[in-house]
Amino acid sequence: MDRPANQNRPTVDAVLARISDGYYSVNSAWQFTDVNRQALQILDCSAEDLLGKDLWEVFPGLRGSVFEEGYRRVMLQREPEELKAFYPDHQRWYEVQAYPTGDGLSVYFRNVTDIVNVDAKLKQSEQRLQKMADSIPQIVWICDAQGNLQYINQKWHEFTGFPFDPLLVQDQISAILHEDDRDVTLRAWERSRSDGRAFYAEHRMKSASGEYRWFMARAQPEIDPETEQILGWFGTSTDIHEQKLAQMAAETSEARYNSLFNSIDEGFCVIEMLFDSAGNPFDYRFVDVNPVFEAQTGLHDAIGKTARQMVPQHESYWYEIYGDVALTGQPVRFENEAKALQRWYDVYAFRIDAPEDRHVAVLFKDITERKVTERQLLLDSQRKDEFLAMLAHELRNPLAPISAAADLLRLAQPDDARVRKSSEIISRQVRHMTSLINDLLDVSRVTSGLVSLDSAATDLRQILLEAQEQTRPLIESRRHHFSSTMPSETMIVRGDSKRLIQIFSNLLNNAAKYTPEGGIISLRGEVRENEVDIMVADNGIGMSASLVKNAFELFTQAERTADRAQGGLGIGLALVKSLVELHGGRVVGSSAGLNEGSEFRVTLPLMVSHAVHVPLDDEPTHNALEPLRLMVVDDNEDAARMLAMFLEAAGHEVIVEFESRRALERAAIERPSVCLLDVGLPDIDGYELARRLKRNPDTADMILIAITGYGQEKDRLNTAQAGFSHHFVKPVSTDALMALLTEIAVSRQPG
Structure with missing residues (x-):
């Protein structure tokens, strides 16, 4: 006979308690009829929360889920099912076994979230591992x-x-x-x-x-x-x-390095830079040195020792330079003097090994002998410049009386044709020698970078007219046929008029010199957009291809004739090129060959401005000068007397003195309007004489004109600072001097 159901209950409860899975049962109305302790723990609720309650109301998240579908199939088909799905309300994975029982069903379930996660992670890990292995x-x-x-x-x-x-x-x-x-x-x-x-x-x-x-x-x-x-x-x-390959190359390189290290004839060492706590380099230690190191430095057994140990007086800049290389990794090439070693070095330093090692490789060569030679060459160059200035001064001194005598003869206009001819020859040769001296000094200044331009808007037509006028005597004396063709457009350039005239007169002079008598010389201008071309062409002796290539090099000359009539210093075209480039232009020469003539083309940038006309002064009319009282002071008596005679012939009253002290006394008594002073006076030089004249109230308003053989920029600055108003270089241009005296005379006229 069967026992009542309630009599079997303790046995059922005992069985359910031993089940590790959660368990619950529902009837056909989906109401909970039983639940074990594990289910309550998993679901975190009490039996009262479930028993007799509707499954779908207690767990609304089941509706529409895999679990609802499975439960209804089991209830309907009365066949068990296994389910595994994610339940969002609990954020868990559940594994479920549902069985039909009586009029309802029994559910065994467990939380498999950890297992699912492990499986997912394992699968993901395997996938990642596979991808990683393939990548x-x-x-x-x-x-x-x-x-x-x-x-x-x-x-x-x-x-x-x-x-x-x-x-x-x-x-x-x-x-x-x-x-x-x-x-x-x-x-x-x-x-x-x-x-x-x-x-x-x-x-x-x-x-x-x-x-x-x-x-x-x-x-x-x-x-x-x-x-x-x-x-x-x-x-x-x-x-x-x-x-x-790099390793094998490094091994080969290492072998070669060791061979090279021990065979190079330059000093080589590897040093370790030492820094103080503030990060400043204060010393270095020798890590390695080659055999030549000792011969180049005079230091022995250096490896392992510091520079301060070996050379206590070693200059700090060595540490600074090498320290910077060690820190930045930037190589450096420099020349420095190691005064403590009494040597100069050409050094190339670069970082090697790891940056934290602070290792610097130093390749160096003793260049003491070269430095001594350079210093001597510099001194020789300075002496050369001084010599050139002195040479010009000494050459100009005898030119001054010659020039004045020639001008005096020309002014006197004697009836004797031989005297007139002699005067023309003297004047021409003086101009030629003056041009040579000026070119010589200009080249020295240009190559030293000492030439500065006094630039202004300048009409190139007027410049070319001036250049033609300067070269006209030579062109006419050689009976050349000269033509000039200029464009209708204005040709305004920014430049130094004196230097521009020098450029074109030099080219015209060359054309006249290197063209046989009776030749053809042409001067042409062309305006192209923002530039102007000026061409000087001739049908003279022409140039070989090698000469065309080197025509603008210093001291380059054409073949000389037997009588050296077309000789020169070989500096004219070099000076032309330098001056043209200072004006932002360019110059080229061309020739079809020997005896085929030559052409030189100067290209200058045009200014975008209105035309600027620089009218030329008319020929000076010396007999129109207002008489002035003048004093000439020069220890060269011939030069002083000839200049005085010329000025007297022009109608001026002239006082002559050969000593500075006498000149001071005479000036205070005679009170001349203008004083022409030689700067190189023996007792009191011209600078001091000028200062004393300006300090004396009786002579303070006197106009002082410097007459000197020195014409460099610093010489002009010195005369201006001493009180001179004007600076003339020997031999004095009488036209320029007479023009200046005319201006002074006009300025002193009343009204």
Whole structure:
């Protein structure tokens, strides 16, 4: 006879309590009829919360879920089902077994969230591992304890062209290993398998393209912790081809370096920079030196010692330079004097090794002898400039009386034709010598960068007229046919009118000199956009191709004739080129060959401005000068007398003195309007004489004109500072002097 249901209950409860899964049952109305303790713990509720309650109301999240679908199928079909799904309300995964019982169903369930997550992570990890293995640049492989490959990543196929086949891969490996590396690799592998140590080998493998490349193979054994037996191997093969080649090259380079290190004839050392706590370099230690080091420095047994130990007075700038190289890694080339060693060095310093090592390599050469030579050359150059200035001064001194005498003869206009002819010859030769001296000094100034332009808007037409006027006597004396063709456009340039005249008069002079008598010389101008071209052409002796190439080099000259009539200093065209470039222009020369004539083209930038006309002064009319009382002071008596005679012939009253002290006394008594002073006076020089005249109230308003053989910019500055109003270079241009005196006379006229 069956027991009542309530009599079986303790047994059922005991069974349910021992079940590790959660359990609950529902009737056909979906009401909870039973639940065990594990279910209450999993669901975090009490029996009162469930028993007699509607399943769908207690757990509304079941509606529409996989669980609802499964439960209804079990209830309807009376067949058990296993379900696993995510329940959003609990944020958990549940694994469920549902059975039909009586008129309802029984549900056994457990929380499998951790298991699902582990499985998901494991799957994700495996996927990532596979992707990583296929993406890393190495060939990744796994083999068993016997060395049979079980896995190899995609890089194997990419490199060899072979798909992974466990049955073929061993033969494939043997086939692609370089024959010289096969035995070494096999011995290393067998040694690792026998002693369980990590496997390492470097060998060459052949790629799908047939190229052998160096690989580094490494593998670690997987050890059974209980039996300590090898279970398998995890390995990689890394392409080290470039590194291997670099290593072999480095080894070769190291050998060459050692050979070079010991054979170069320049000093070489490696130093370690030492810094204080503030990061400032204060010393360095010699790490290595080559054999020449001692000969170049005079220092012995330097390795391991510091610079301050070896050379206590070593200058601080050496530490600063090398310290900067060590910190920045920027190499530096410099020349410096090591005063403590009494030597000069040409040094190249660069950082080597790791930056934190603070190592600097220093390649150096003793250039003391060269520096001494350079210093001597500099002194010689200075002496040369001084000599040129003195030469010009000494040459100009005798020119002054010659020039004045020639001008006096010209003014006197004697009836004797021979006197007139002699006067013309003297004047012409004086102008020629003056031009040579000026060119000589100009070249010296240009090559030294001492020429500055007094630039202004200038009408190039007027410049060319001035240049023609200056060269007209030479052109006429050689009976040349001269023509000038200028464009209708204005030709305004920014330049120094004096230097521009010098450029074109030089070119015209050359054309006249190097064209046989009765030749043809032309001067043409062309305006092109923002530039103007001026061409000076002749049908003279022409130039060879080599001369055209070097025409503008200093001291380049054409072939001289036997009588040297067309000789010169070889500096004219060099000066022309320098002056043209100072004006922002360019000059080129051309010739069809010897005896085919030459053409020189000067190109200058035009100014975008209104035309500026620079009218030329009319020929000076010396007899129109207003009489002035003048004083001439010069210790060269011939020069003083000839200048005085010329000025008297022009109608002026002239006082002459040869000594500074007499001139001071005479000036205070006679009170001349203008005083022409030679600067190089022996007793009191012209500068001091000028200052004293300006300090004396009786002579303070006197106009002072410097007459000197020195014409450089600094000389003009010195005369201006001493009180001179004007500066004339010997031989004095009488036209310019007469024009100045005319201006002074006019300015002193009443009204």
